[in-house]
Amino acid sequence: MNHSRAATTVKPGRKLWRTRFKLPRKVLPFSPRISINEVRPTESIDAELQHWGEVILLSDLVAVLHRDGTITRRAHHISSLYANEALAQWDEVFRFYDRQTALHKIQTAKVYLPDGSQRKARKVIQPYGQIAIQYYPLRPGVTVELEEQHDFFTPDRITACMWGQEYLRYSLPCQRLRCTVAVSAPFRLQYQLHLTEQEPRTWKQGSYQIYQWDLHQLPGYETDDGTPHPRDVLPWVDFTTLSDWEPIKQYYRQDLEPPASIPTQIQKLSDDLTRESESTEQKIYTLYKYASEDVRYGRHPSELNLEKTREVGSMLEDMRGDCKDKSALLVSLLRHQGIEAEIAVLLTRINGTVSFLPGARFDHAIVCVTFENGERLWLDPAAGPMTFKDIPYNDQGMQALLLKSAAGELTRIPSGGAESNHINRKCQGTLSADCSYRFTTNVSTTGDTAMEFRLRYVDRNEAYQSLTLEKELASSLTGAQIEAPQFLNLTDLSQPVSYSCQMTLDQWSRKIEDIILFRVPWIGAMHTVALVNVQKRNSALQAPWPVRFTDYHKIELPAGFQGYGLPYAQQYECDWGRYHVSISEEDSQLICCREVDHLGGIIREDQYLEFKKYWEQCTRADALDVVLMKTHK
Numbered sequence: 001m002n003h004s005r006a007a008t009t010v011k012p013g014r015k016l017w018r019t020r021f022k023l024p025r026k027v028l029p030f031s032p033r034i035s036i037n038e039v040r041p042t043e044s045i046d047a048e049l050q051h052w053g054e055v056i057l058l059s060d061l062v063a064v065l066h067r068d069g070t071i072t073r074r075a076h077h078i079s080s081l082y083a084n085e086a087l088a089q090w091d092e093v094f095r096f097y098d099r100q101t102a103l104h105k106i107q108t109a110k111v112y113l114p115d116g117s118q119r120k121a122r123k124v125i126q127p128y129g130q131i132a133i134q135y136y137p138l139r140p141g142v143t144v145e146l147e148e149q150h151d152f153f154t155p156d157r158i159t160a161c162m163w164g165q166e167y168l169r170y171s172l173p174c175q176r177l178r179c180t181v182a183v184s185a186p187f188r189l190q191y192q193l194h195l196t197e198q199e200p201r202t203w204k205q206g207s208y209q210i211y212q213w214d215l216h217q218l219p220g221y222e223t224d225d226g227t228p229h230p231r232d233v234l235p236w237v238d239f240t241t242l243s244d245w246e247p248i249k250q251y252y253r254q255d256l257e258p259p260a261s262i263p264t265q266i267q268k269l270s271d272d273l274t275r276e277s278e279s280t281e282q283k284i285y286t287l288y289k290y291a292s293e294d295v296r297y298g299r300h301p302s303e304l305n306l307e308k309t310r311e312v313g314s315m316l317e318d319m320r321g322d323c324k325d326k327s328a329l330l331v332s333l334l335r336h337q338g339i340e341a342e343i344a345v346l347l348t349r350i351n352g353t354v355s356f357l358p359g360a361r362f363d364h365a366i367v368c369v370t371f372e373n374g375e376r377l378w379l380d381p382a383a384g385p386m387t388f389k390d391i392p393y394n395d396q397g398m399q400a401l402l403l404k405s406a407a408g409e410l411t412r413i414p415s416g417g418a419e420s421n422h423i424n425r426k427c428q429g430t431l432s433a434d435c436s437y438r439f440t441t442n443v444s445t446t447g448d449t450a451m452e453f454r455l456r457y458v459d460r461n462e463a464y465q466s467l468t469l470e471k472e473l474a475s476s477l478t479g480a481q482i483e484a485p486q487f488l489n490l491t492d493l494s495q496p497v498s499y500s501c502q503m504t505l506d507q508w509s510r511k512i513e514d515i516i517l518f519r520v521p522w523i524g525a526m527h528t529v530a531l532v533n534v535q536k537r538n539s540a541l542q543a544p545w546p547v548r549f550t551d552y553h554k555i556e557l558p559a560g561f562q563g564y565g566l567p568y569a570q571q572y573e574c575d576w577g578r579y580h581v582s583i584s585e586e587d588s589q590l591i592c593c594r595e596v597d598h599l600g601g602i603i604r605e606d607q608y609l610e611f612k613k614y615w616e617q618c619t620r621a622d623a624l625d626v627v628l629m630k631t632h633k
Contacts, residue, residue, distance in 0.1 A: 257343065454497060
């Protein structure tokens with residue numbers, strides 16, 4: 001990592017004359033133009049095109065921070081196209097910019113046809129700073145080129161600075177990738193490499209310090225539905241000219257922080273909601289339940305692009321708001337009760353797990369409550385009806401910026417592990433001599449699973465809940481007959497979501513003369529899937545997100561039958577999961593116990609066979625038949 005010891009806020013120098021007259025700035029001296037002739041393949045790439053559908057010949061990116069705090073970005077892209085989906089992406093390319101504060105220029109936009117001829121793409125200037133670039137004709141084997149420059153004539157909305165990230169490998173093959181970052185004095189750059197040791201070439205050019213990565217013949221990276229986010233598996237560089245998070249905190253505070261003087265409406269609402277609460281925890285729960293359940297998620301389309309939180313009166317009138325609105329409301333309600341609470345902003349797990357250098361790269365807002373003993377409670381009122389004290393896995397383990405702290409504290413939200421998303425089932429029933437298994441089941445769920453149940457069912461009547469739950473439970477067990485399905489505490493956010501039912505599995509077992517082969521109907525049973533069936537992978541695999549399944553069956557055996565080869569126990573473990581199963585017989589009853597922990601994480605290509613072996617072992621153990629033999633007296 002390259003560090004800078006610059007001051008927190010760097011004052012920009014005098015304006016460039018090209019900034020004053022809103023003219024494009026000259027950045028080619030930092031990174032001379034690469035022509036198509038320099039990257040045009042000397043040999044046929046038909047095999048690669050047929051495999052990947054597209055091959056990138058050139059990806060040339062330039063980002064420049066000038067002395068006046070303004071930024072220029074230049075991009076030059078050349079690709080050979082083959083697949084239909086690759087061609088469709090270039091039918092029409094749109095670019096948007098604010099004509100008052102920026103200038104966007106298309107330097108080159110061409111189609112190179114297989115016969116050696118070329119056509120200029122059509123540029124259509126549309127209202128409100130929109131440009132449409134129409135490429136024609138497109139067919140397999142064409143090469144497209146787009147070269148553009150975007151000049152911004154005002155500094156970033158937060159402060160005069162620049163931050164960003166660039167991948168040093170793509171999902172498609174790339175003949176040449178060049179990334180150049182130039183920073184003028186008085187600014188200084190810090191950067192951090194991820195999954196690469198490729199240091200940049202650096203040099204000084206006038207008042208600019210230049211950093212450049214120039215890579216050749218980069219292979220493609222196979223992706224599918226199981227591939228983790230690119231930031232977690234591909235090499236990339238993160239850079240910023242901010243030395244700490246203070247400007248970012250100040251920016252988000254002015255937009256998200258509730259007013260210091262709590263509005264009368266909020267004071268009255270907070271008092272009314274907590275009137276019967278006897279403890280601090282009960283107050284927090286009551287206010288969280290209101291912000292989470294009573295205030296629906298969303299905004300009117302006219303307010304979708306507003307960065308500030310909604311005005312209190314409007315929010316209480318239509319009872320809706322997005323994550324920042326609901327978090328600001330909850331913080332105000334809590335503060336009126338003398339409870340220390342603040343907003344925290346984060347980038348959720350779905351966008352990758354690697355932490356960024358200072359920059360405004362957040363997509364979610366939640367609430368952090370701090371108790372007198374220093375302990376913290378994290379609440380996400382916009383995630384849906386989560387059980388109190390649970391937070392979604394999408395938030396867990398992620399870097400969060402607290403907005404009230406004096407220095408803009410950066411912390412990490414705790415991870416709950418598999419046990420924070422727990423599905424626990426207890427069953428008691430009878431196995432009949434005709435091979436049918438009838439049992440009563442009680443299931444308790446926490447974490448994301450409980451929240452998903454509430455989202456689907458909490459606003460529906462009992463008839464809908466019963467009918468839909470019956471379909472859901474029967475979907476994974478062929479021939480299952482579900483009776484009396486019902487939720488026990490669906491609306492109580494202080495408790496896990498529980499449901500019960502009676503289930504009959506006709507002819508679930510196989511009878512061969514005096515032997516019955518019985519397969520335990522485990523909840524969350526593991527089975528082989530396409531992503532684990534292949535013999536090898538050319539890319540990383542996202543392991544199942546953390547969840548714990550515990551299952552207990554107490555089964556009365558048919559008269560005259562007893563288990564063979566019992567007790568039985570099996571245990572498997574790897575870095576991404578744990579599995580334990582045991583089956584025994586006590587007083588003519590089968591006692592079947594199983595616990596499975598999916599631990600999450602990323603499975604690298606060289607670790608795939610280890611995970612595949614573990615998954616197959618668990619799948620076979622789940623499908624194991626229990627042998628019951630008739631006793632002869």
